[in-house]
Amino acid sequence: MSDPGLFHNLILGFSVALTPMNLLYCFIGCLLGTLIGVLPGLGPFATIAMLLPITFNLGPTSALIMLAGIYYGAQYGGSTTSILVNLPGESSAVVTCLDGYQMARQGRAGPALAIAAIGSFFAGTVGTLMIVLFAPPLAAIALKFGAPENFSLMLMGLVMAVVLAHGSIVKAICMVLLGILFGSVGTDVDSGMERFTMGLPELADGISIVGVALGMFGIAEIITNLELKEKREIFTSKVKGLMPSREDLKRSWAPILRGTGLGAVFGLLPGTHSIIASFTAYTVEKKLSKHPEKFGTGMIEGVAAPESANNAAAQTYFIPMLTLGIPTGAVMALMLGALMIQGITPGPQVMTSKPDLFWGLIVSMWFGNLMLVILNLPLIGIWIKLLTIPYRFLFPAILMFCCIGSYSLNNAPIDVYMAGLFGLLGYVLAKLDCEPAPLLLGFVLGPMMEENLRRTLVISRGDPSVLITRPISAAFLLIAAAALLLIIAPAMRARREQAFAEG
């Protein structure tokens, strides 16, 4: 691989990201992201799934730029409502409520928002820089992988996602397996045979990721939300004086640095949601503080650290997807889906075969972060107004976008029914404490795993032991096994203790 140099790559990235159309899509993405970050009951998963069909017409670069903007924009928008109305629009912003809302009650909403914005922007910049620095060497290594390494890597990715997800491990594994099975519906690439299509010609191309995601995230979420009583406080406080004081800045810079570092690391781990990053950052600040007892009463450190952490995590979250083609969470699974819909095979080769897409996306992330700062602070009044839209107006609108979006996949009602079917499945499984994200990961990775396993076994003449005799592949499997053991062991211990206690 000839290395055109970092500088050259960045120039290419800027030239792609700065075209008026791509700037526009970046802006639309950030705007939509902020919007859904502010609105409770509508998350980035459902929104990205709703917009996937629309991105078909955009071309891969613009599509990814917009979808990425939605994701990190949502991380950003969530903090605004946490601070102002104690309502986390996005789950990762829960931690920000603790001190952010207290600051707002003391009339210091302005500085809290400003610090959150500064921290987020700093973290976003560092996160983007980390992608620039680490993605090329990682992809260069991954390019050398053969089929056995790829298979083991994907298996490790899935195991890590399961281990780090919350809730029952067995159920999470089941969800992954179910996802893989749904992923195998359609024409088998090797034999050309149609599998599990139940005679429906519409299923010959497989189940669309749009239908799965819209159903499991969009529609299932609506039904769940409708069970909850609608409660929304009316909030009419004015935000005055955005500028943080010198004292605020002095207290915030170190937490911002620490939060960024922690977030950047957590973003790389599969399965961890940025909520773990922000929660850890908050806990660390509390431990390091001379006044831990004051946390929860409006400490600016308690806003700076988690906000930086979740934004840094939101950026580095892209690294495994971009360099290895491995999605580490539901949003990345959808991004991979968007790539595949555009006819691009995800993996390390994307960087070399589509450098404009790769570097354009990365540079646009930095512009997106900049736009968010500019977009958010002056427009806070509008975001707050949006909060007063009751859910009873929102959910029919969401449902309509889901329906038209899935219909537009093939201009056929079958995809609408598919979304409904997965909505039902997602709802029932959620009631039984089964999270939808692992299913989506399995769905995306399943076909690739089958293909790599098939190739592995052809190379090794049917001997699966090649997976543990090739060192890199063995290392991946070992990590996966260790992670699995580590998580099962304490659970077993706890259960034994519980059994003893009962006996």
Place this chain on the structure above:
Amino acid sequence: MTAHIRSPKDFWSGLIFAGLGVAFVATARNYPLGSALRMGPAYFPTLVGGLLTMLGLVLIGRSAFVAGEPIARIGLRALILVLGALVLFGYLLEITGLIPAIAALVFVSAAGGHEFEFREVSILTVVLVVMAVGIFYYGLGMPLDLGPRL
């Protein structure tokens, strides 16, 4: 059944997983299995489906020993009306066109919410129709009929 279900969530999720696992494995029997050297179309799904069935059975077995929370109430009304609205939309879209399909979708799904006020839902329908026609019909140029094809 003599054994007591102590964790209904484990039991039912196990049943769903095992059932789907069996369904996939059984369907895969119609396709060539192949061998490890030449994996046929049924090979990988059979492997994964078998594993899923096993783990589903583990969950069912576990539900008899390890106690768990009861299943929260199923919101049947919202479930039926939201899914019904969706099916109705899919059905109507190609018969009556986009605008009546949206109206049906909004009215039926809104009935699944906590409050339903005819005037409010009518206004919402008009707003959403304008949005949908503007974005999807004119903006994205989707091949949709707005009303019934005459």
